[in-house]
Amino acid sequence: MLEKKIGFIGCGNMSKAIIGGLVAGGLLKPENIWVFDHKPATNQAMQQQYGITPAQSAEEVAKQADILFAAVKPNVILKVLKEVASSLHKETLVVSIAAGVTLDSLAMALGHDRKIVRVMPNTPALVNEGMTSVTPNALVTQQETDEVVAIFNSFGKAAVVDEYLIHAVVGVSGSAPAYVFMFIEAMADAAVLGGMPRAQAYQFAAQAVKGSAQMVLETGKHPGELKDMVCSPGGTTIEAVKVLEEKGFRAAVIEAMRQCMAKSEALSKKS
Ligand SMILES: NC(=O)C1=CN([C@@H]2O[C@H](COP(=O)(O)OP(=O)(O)OC[C@H]3O[C@@H](n4cnc5c(N)ncnc54)[C@H](O)[C@@H]3O)[C@@H](O)[C@H]2O)C=CC1
Ligand SMILES: O=C(O)[C@@H]1CCC=N1
Numbered sequence: 194m195l196e197k198k199i200g201f202i203g204c205g206n207m208s209k210a211i212i213g214g215l216v217a218g219g220l221l222k223p224e225n226i227w228v229f230d231h232k233p234a235t236n237q238a239m240q241q242q243y244g245i246t247p248a249q250s251a252e253e254v255a256k257q258a259d260i261l262f263a264a265v266k267p268n269v270i271l272k273v274l275k276e277v278a279s280s281l282h283k284e285t286l287v288v289s290i291a292a293g294v295t296l297d298s299l300a301m302a303l304g305h306d307r308k309i310v311r312v313m314p315n316t317p318a319l320v321n322e323g324m325t326s327v328t329p330n331a332l333v334t335q336q337e338t339d340e341v342v343a344i345f346n347s348f349g350k351a352a353v354v355d356e357y358l359i360h361a362v363v364g365v366s367g368s369a370p371a372y373v374f375m376f377i378e379a380m381a382d383a384a385v386l387g388g389m390p391r392a393q394a395y396q397f398a399a400q401a402v403k404g405s406a407q408m409v410l411e412t413g414k415h416p417g418e419l420k421d422m423v424c425s426p427g428g429t430t431i432e433a434v435k436v437l438e439e440k441g442f443r444a445a446v447i448e449a450m451r452q453c454m455a456k457s458e459a460l461s462k463k464s
Contacts, residue, residue: 195220195340200258202251202273203265204230204239207290210319211262214348216243217321229254255280260288260341267291267460271302278303286337288312292363293460296330296356308332310341312351313362316370323349324366328356360457364450372449377402 199221201208208228216223223244229251230236236247248254255261255277263270270291281287281303288310289299299309310333314325325345329338338353345351354362377398384394408419424431437443 194222195343196225197221197259197340198225198227198257199344200227200229200248200254200261201264202229202254202261202277203263204228204235205264206316207314207318208262208264209239210316210323211264211290211314211348212239212243212245214318214321214323215344216245218347220344220347227254227257251277252280255285256282258285260286260344263287263289263291265291267294270294271298274299274302278307281307284308286310286333286341288341290314292367293457293463295461296328300330306332308337310338311356311359312341312345313359313367314345315366315368318345318348321348323351325349325351326354326359326362326366327351328354328359360454360461363457364454368453372446373402 199215201212204212208230212226212228215221215226224246226243226245227248228236228239228245229248230239239245240247248257251273259282261277261281263274265273270289271294274287274289283306286308287299287303290312292313294311296309296311299311300307303309307330309330311328312325314323317323318325323345327338327341327345329341342351342353377395380398380401381391381394384397385391389397405419408414409416412419420434424434
């Protein structure tokens with residue numbers, strides 16, 4: 194159990210996923226999680242749902258926290274951090290989840306003597322299957338980095354990456370649930386076309402995606418080899434594979450992710 198106070202400024206989709214994961218993972222006592230969202234109803238709802246401590250202001254969270262999560266949108270994060278900078282303790286670790294906001298920009302808002310970690314999580318944190326990258330600045334100790342990794346490992350997997358790799362992380366895991374959900378939705382639509390009831394179609398499609406992902410993670414086999422195992426000669430699967438190749442499935446995924454990564458890079462230059 195981590196005997197630290199963790200604060201959140203901003204409690205939208207991503208904070209809810211992280212807090213849900215933290216409480217389910219049992220790494221922290223819920224009352225040691227402090228939350229301030231500028232919508233009071235959100236703070237109350239989070240208290241009722243998880244037993245966390247609602248704060249009256251961003252400054253209060255900043256004063257309480259040993260580790261402070263800045264979890265507002267990228268366009269407001271620097272302003273929010275400037276406003277709370279003087280409320281932080283010297284040793285407080287500030288963790289930013291904002292896409293495209295660099296360690297340099299964060300240090301400019303907070304002060305160059307601050308310990309700052311940039312992370313890129315994703316929404317499956319809510320079901321204990323998050324994937325998060327962790328990038329500390331030079332002032333963060335190995336032990337502090339390990340603590341942040343442990344926080345994210347408690348509801349999924351986390352790995353330390355260099356800052357230049359964050360654009361790839363945004364493409365391959367941060368934004369990725371959106372395209373995987375589109376794939377599941379499309380597969381379910383096709384199953385409905387084949388006569389399957391809608392609810393059952395989502396269950397079959399989602400379990401097929403989950404099981405396939407598990408095979409990649411557990412067997413260590415190349416995804417192409419796992420694909421070949423499904424394709425019987427002259428069978429049904431190879432017909433589907435042929436159409437996906439004709440329609441440019443791989444090229445569409447690669448181009449979509451290329452643009453996602455380019456947007457992440459463009460946002461970093463603006464911040
Ligand atoms: N949604 C996702 O899948 C991912 C999001 N991110 C990053 O996470 C951050 C938050 O994204 P979401 O949770 O999706 O956004 P969101 O819009 O759901 O949540 C932001 C929350 O901040 C609150 N807020 C806004 N201004 C505030 C202020 N001045 N003080 C206190 N609270 C304030 C809003 O009321 C809202 O609840 C963004 O910077 C985004 O780049 C990172 C990885 C994945
Ligand atoms: O779309 C966004 O900007 C954020 C970053 C990663 C996932 N959602």
